[in-house]
Amino acid sequence: xxxxxxxxxxxxxxxxxxxxVVAAAKAIGGDIDVLVAGENCGAVAxxxxxxxxVAKVLVxxxxxxGHFLGENLGDLVAEQGKNYSHILAAAGxxxxxxxxxxxxxxxxxxxxxxxxxESEDTFVRPIYAGNAIATVKASDSIKVVTVRPTGFxxxxxxxxxASVEQLDVVKDxxxxxxxxxxxxxxxxxxxxxxxxxxxxxxxxQNGDNFKMLEQVADLLGAGIGASRAAVDAxxxxxxxxxxxxxxxxxxxxxIAVGISGAIQHLxxxxxxxxxxxxxxxxxxxxxxxxxxxxVADLFEAxxxxxxxxxxxx
Amino acid sequence: MKVLVxxxxxxxxxxxxxxxxxxxxxxLANVKMAMNPFCEIAVEEAVRLKEKGVxxxxxxxxxxxxxxxxxxxxxxxLGADRGIHVETDEEVQSLEAAKLLKAVVEKEExxxxxxxxxxxxxxxxQTGQMLAALxxxxxxxxxxxxxxxxxxxxxxxxxxxxxxxxxxxLPAVVTTDLxxxxxxYASLPNIMKAKKKPLDAMSPADLGVDVxxxxxxxxxxxxxxxxxxxxxxxxxxLVDKLKxxxxxx
Numbered sequence: 001x002x003x004x005x006x007x008x009x010x011x012x013x014x015x016x017x018x019x020x021v022v023a024a025a026k027a028i029g030g031d032i033d034v035l036v037a038g039e040n041c042g043a044v045a046x047x048x049x050x051x052x053x054v055a056k057v058l059v060x061x062x063x064x065x066g067h068f069l070g071e072n073l074g075d076l077v078a079e080q081g082k083n084y085s086h087i088l089a090a091a092g093x094x095x096x097x098x099x100x101x102x103x104x105x106x107x108x109x110x111x112x113x114x115x116x117x118e119s120e121d122t123f124v125r126p127i128y129a130g131n132a133i134a135t136v137k138a139s140d141s142i143k144v145v146t147v148r149p150t151g152f153x154x155x156x157x158x159x160x161x162a163s164v165e166q167l168d169v170v171k172d173x174x175x176x177x178x179x180x181x182x183x184x185x186x187x188x189x190x191x192x193x194x195x196x197x198x199x200x201x202x203x204x205q206n207g208d209n210f211k212m213l214e215q216v217a218d219l220l221g222a223g224i225g226a227s228r229a230a231v232d233a234x235x236x237x238x239x240x241x242x243x244x245x246x247x248x249x250x251x252x253x254x255i256a257v258g259i260s261g262a263i264q265h266l267x268x269x270x271x272x273x274x275x276x277x278x279x280x281x282x283x284x285x286x287x288x289x290x291x292x293x294x295v296a297d298l299f300e301a302x303x304x305x306x307x308x309x310x311x312x313x
Numbered sequence: 314m315k316v317l318v319x320x321x322x323x324x325x326x327x328x329x330x331x332x333x334x335x336x337x338x339x340x341l342a343n344v345k346m347a348m349n350p351f352c353e354i355a356v357e358e359a360v361r362l363k364e365k366g367v368x369x370x371x372x373x374x375x376x377x378x379x380x381x382x383x384x385x386x387x388x389x390x391l392g393a394d395r396g397i398h399v400e401t402d403e404e405v406q407s408l409e410a411a412k413l414l415k416a417v418v419e420k421e422e423x424x425x426x427x428x429x430x431x432x433x434x435x436x437x438x439q440t441g442q443m444l445a446a447l448x449x450x451x452x453x454x455x456x457x458x459x460x461x462x463x464x465x466x467x468x469x470x471x472x473x474x475x476x477x478x479x480x481x482x483l484p485a486v487v488t489t490d491l492x493x494x495x496x497x498y499a500s501l502p503n504i505m506k507a508k509k510k511p512l513d514a515m516s517p518a519d520l521g522v523d524v525x526x527x528x529x530x531x532x533x534x535x536x537x538x539x540x541x542x543x544x545x546x547x548x549x550x551l552v553d554k555l556k557x558x559x560x561x562x
Contacts, residue, residue: 067477069479070442070445070452070454071445071451071452074442074446092473093454093455093470093471093472093473094472094473096438096442096454096455097442097452097454097455098442099442100407100438100439100440100441100442100443100446101442101443101445101446101452103408103439103443104408104411104442104443104444104446104447105446107408108408108527109406109407109408109526109527109528110407110408110437110439110443111528112436112437112438112439113436113438122531125436126436126536127339127434127435127436127533128324128330128339128433128434128436129433129436130536131329131330131339131535131536132330132332132339132533132534132535132536133533133534133535133536134530134532134533134534135530135531135532135533135534136528136529136530136531137528137529137531138527138528139527139528139529140527173451174482175449175450175451175481175482175485176451176452176453176479176480176481176482177479177480178477178478178479178480179467179478179479179480180477180478181472181475181476181477181478182475182476182477182478183474183475190473190474192473193473196561196562220562237492238491238492239471239491239492241491244326244433245326245350245351245433245491246491252561253555253559253561253562263327263328263329264326264327270536270539271536273561274555274559274561275539275542276551276555282544287541287544288539288541289539289541290541290542291542291543291559292542292543292544292545292551292554292555292559293541293542293543293544293545294544294545294547294548294551295544296547296548301548304547304548304549305548305551305552308548308549308551308552309552309562311552312552312556312562313562
């Protein structure tokens with residue numbers, strides 16, 4: 001078996017998620033090559049060559065790949081990947097964009113967002129936003145798979161010595177072009193990758209009160225989320241929503257403040273390692289999934305939490 | 314210009330999902346079904362394009378059992394003009410759905426195809442991209458803004474860590490993310506009117522597509538349940554436990 005892993009990067013550094021995808025490739029077994037497609041991405045290729053277990057790094061360095069356009073990456077990966085048994089990429093927004101194109105161009109099914117490898121053709125993945133876990137078997141000759149990075153401990157990023165090979169292949173479909181990008185301005189970590197997330201619900205009463213959570217988040221280096229109820233009530237924008245139709249998070253610590261714990265919210269955070277719930281209603285369903293529950297008025301508890309954290313951090 | 318919108322019938326997002334005791338799947342018997350939330354956003358976007366005078370006709374297509382016509386009627390009540398139902402009781406996976414939609418695209422020749430980014434049942438996030446690849450169209454996935462300018466569409470996408478705007482040549486495929494719009498509710502008069510709008514039914518065979526699945530589901534299990542933990546007395550105890558017991562801060 002031979003596995004092609006598509007590196008996730010920003011043209012200057014290799015994303016940690018790639019090391020988790022290599023770990024998934026190791027679990028499948030076989031020779032592992034990494035394809036780095038980007039523009040002026042030599043440093044990424046060097047980093048990929050040091051990753052544990054990688055045999056060869058293929059580099060496609062061209063302006064056509066600089067913004068990771070799905071059409072161009074799809075054509076490139078479908079062509080480079082057709083002689084491999086597996087093509088793997090992280091299930092981030094880049095991988096989710098181009099990998100289904102690869103699968104369609106190769107006329108094979110894609111297995112999305114796997115969290116475990118059972119065998120070379122059998123994978124475990126959450127469905128219904130994690131409310132059910134499916135084991136699926138792929139029958140196509142090439143397995144196109146996206147990997148949820150939180151499901152696999154990353155391989156070591158140092159110590160490997162893969163060969164690096166430049167590819168002179170330019171795929172420019174001419175269907176799309178990059179216009180602009182707007183990076184999230186906040187210094188706060190992105191919800192999906194934050195190690196700690198603090199979220200507010202309808203109990204926050206209004207958007208201004210989310211400032212209380214910001215102060216705690218700043219102390220912890222946490223991302224800030226919200227329940228759908230808080231979003232629907234107009235307290236905070238949609239992109240903060242954690243839940244089945246929002247972001248799925250699995251941080252080390254999730255603090256739910258004034259969140260009752262509707263099913264659709266639990267679906268988005270119940271894989272968190274440690275869950276804390278602060279709610280004045282002791283019957284709130286959130287307490288059934290919380291490792292530590294505090295029955296209290298959040299308007300007293302959150303400022304106290306800030307003070308206590310200042311003492312210990 | 315003509316806009317094609319694909320919608321999927323799924324379990325209502327408020328229903329608690331239960332895995333069948335024999336681990337063959339999720340129990341859908343007597344469960345409330347609805348239009349996939351991301352598909353509602355797709356319909357809404359098409360209707361707004363029509364209200365702005367950009368779209369001239371909205372065709373809505375759904376693949377699935379007879380009952381999927383309920384979701385087509387919902388889309389018609391929201392403002393779509395005409396429905397196409399590709400009727401099948403078989404499980405249709407993403408690649409095969411994309412092939413069916415490709416056949417519909419070849420018949421209808423829309424300038425823009427809008428789909429939800431994923432369905433909340435299978436969570437695959439594949440069909441729009443596969444359709445774009447099979448038809449040779451460009452794609453704007455996870456859209457939070459869609460602006461048509463002459464023969465181009467500018468799509469702002471929700472990507473990890475921010476937003477990215479792309480310009481695509483039309484025809485193109487757009488998949489919706491949550492922030493694109495807030496779907497409206499259908500009014501009663503419009504629900505009545507929708508019953509009279511045209512709806513064509515056809516089979517996968519009529520479209521010349523083999524929908525045999527490539528992936529087989531060996532088992533479906535409930536996730537490892539969480540046990541309720543302990544209640545703490547006050548904030549000081551909470552912080553102490555987080556620091557010294559859970560060691561997460």
